[in-house]
Amino acid sequence: MAQSGREIKRRIASIESTQQITKAMEMIAAAKLRRTQEAVLATRPYFERLGTSLSHALAAAERSGEDIPEIVKTRTGQRHCLVVLTADRGLAGGYNSAVIRHAEEFLKEYPDTQMVIVGRKARDHFRRRNQTFLAEYVNLGDDPNPRQAQDIGQVIYDFYVHDLFDRVTILYTKFINTVTHRVEFRQVLPIAERDPELAPQGRTSPQALYLYEPSVNEVLEVVVPLFIDAAIFQSLVEAKASELGARMTAMRNASDNAGELIKELNLSFNRARQAVITKEIAEIVGGADALES
Amino acid sequence: MSSFRFEVVTQERTVVSTDVEYVVLPGLDGKFGILADHVPIMAALQIGIVEFGPRKGRRRKIALGGGFAEMHDNKLVVLANTAELAEEIDILRAQRAKERAERRLAEKRDDLDFTRAQIALQKALLRLEVADGE
Structure with a gap:
């Protein structure tokens, strides 16, 4: 994953505020x-x-x-x-x-x-x-x-x-x-x-x-x-x-597009988060293994 | 006395649609009345008062900003530039319009559209007159 979790979060927030405007319009x-x-x-x-x-x-x-x-x-x-x-x-x-x-x-x-x-x-x-x-x-x-x-x-x-x-x-x-x-x-x-x-x-x-x-x-x-x-x-x-x-x-099309974009970004955010967790587990397991041997 | 259908329509709405026994219209050459079974007529109207009602009963008034009337098949339709029933007229607004028009006419500026200001004044005075009777 190229982007960090925080970066993705920020993009989602920005698109959400745009979506609010287009919805209101x-x-x-x-x-x-x-x-x-x-x-x-x-x-x-x-x-x-x-x-x-x-x-x-x-x-x-x-x-x-x-x-x-x-x-x-x-x-x-x-x-x-x-x-x-x-x-x-x-x-x-x-x-x-x-x-x-x-x-x-x-x-x-x-x-x-x-x-x-x-x-x-x-x-x-x-x-x-x-x-x-x-x-x-x-x-x-x-x-x-x-x-x-x-x-x-x-x-x-x-x-x-x-x-x-x-x-x-x-x-x-x-x-x-x-x-x-x-x-x-x-x-x-x-x-x-x-x-x-x-x-x-x-x-x-x-x-x-x-x-x-x-x-x-x-x-x-x-x-x-x-x-x-x-x-x-x-x-x-x-x-x-x-x-x-x-x-x-x-404006409806714009709102729909924003919605789709948000869905995709959420997916990559979750993926990024998952990657971090997996990495941490791997590290812990790796550390435990090192202690045992 | 027999009655006939009377309608006043502007671009935005139907102002009146009712059965009446007589209508008095402001024609270009002066006021004239219409009763039931009038021959088909098309008349140009000027700024003025339209009066209508049942013969015995309340007479109602409309301030008309010009237009024309058509009568056929015992139905009289007035197509109006502007039309307001007496009870709908906003007296304060008419008063302001009158003052504005008078001021503009008094200023005598070069770019003044004289006819237009005059028409505005005429309409404002008419609205006040019609509303006054209420």
């Missing part, structure tokens, strides 16, 4: 995840209703043949805006790096993309590469709230209307379950090309003739910003749930 992530999962569910009724109403109003605007608001107009340009959602903190397995990798690929394809960054991890990464951002948001905390989404939505809305870019895509991590999440692109603007997932099929008859108060255009001017905010908020919440799920899994 796992439990914290699990508790927060439960809350965030509820938030994911809570956004759905609002979002679905909004999607249906938006489809109705868009169809009505098309039928009316009037000049539609700028925000609703379809654009053919290829100037992109990418909204990248990452976490502020690491220790979440491959969560952040997966998002950043997808963003890099997107940038390779469309080098002139304007970026809106959420989360310190993406910001630090792209800063090192001397990328500039349209806007950056860090320290959003563990409970995404609609006001944060409204801030981001406002920026996107203004720049889109001022013709700074033609399409807006959110890059986020979809939460499927605690261990499975998928990095996804979700196109929001132009509104006519929004991600099909953002345009749930209406359960009501699409032919229902609505009265628009004061007018279709004015209704759209209210509904579209609400829709952009909601799409961002939904993505923020899903991304947060994925982050917490990833952290929980990463």
Whole structure:
């Protein structure tokens, strides 16, 4: 045995304290995840209703043949805006790096993309590469709230209307379950090309003739910003749930690994102790033999 | 008088889901009322007060931070930016928000987002007004 018993004991103690930390982090992530999962569910009724109403109003605007608001107009340009959602903190397995990798690929394809960054991890990464951002948001905390989404939505809305870019895509991590999440692109603007997932099929008859108060255009001017905010908020919440799920899994693996390491070290500690005892016995027996002869 | 379903939903939660006989909404061109069997309507709403209730009985109020309303099949849904029932409003918080907004408007700094501060003030005043009736 190369190591002395005392040395092994010290290593075990150090790994045990690390394990305590990873276990605590796992439990914290699990508790927060439960809350965030509820938030994911809570956004759905609002979002679905909004999607249906938006489809109705868009169809009505098309039928009316009037000049539609700028925000609703379809654009053919290829100037992109990418909204990248990452976490502020690491220790979440491959969560952040997966998002950043997808963003890099997107940038390779469309080098002139304007970026809106959420989360310190993406910001630090792209800063090192001397990328500039349209806007950056860090320290959003563990409970995404609609006001944060409204801030981001406002920026996107203004720049889109001022013709700074033609399409807006959110890059986020979809939460499927605690261990499975998928990095996804979700196109929001132009509104006519929004991600099909953002345009749930209406359960009501699409032919229902609505009265628009004061007018279709004015209704759209209210509904579209609400829709952009909601799409961002939904993505923020899903991304947060994925982050917490990833952290929980990463920390559980770390705790398990620490446990295995401790088991192995205990084994070698016992072996070392046994070796010492055997040696002592051999010495005593050897001494006794010497006396007898 | 017949009743209909009334819901107010924000991104985070359902604020109200109840049967009512009338609802008064803050439309862009002024207040308007909705009764049962209204034709399908979609209306843009501004920051203002939503009132609703049974015809004979307690009238309830919501402070609405803008949004829009949709009525069809005798069901009225308001999708709101923010919405708070009168009894939920934290008066002290609203008071602080009001003072903050007023201070910001008074400072007249160059980087001031004027519209935003104004909207904040409007919302705070509205919340105080709605809570006052309780």
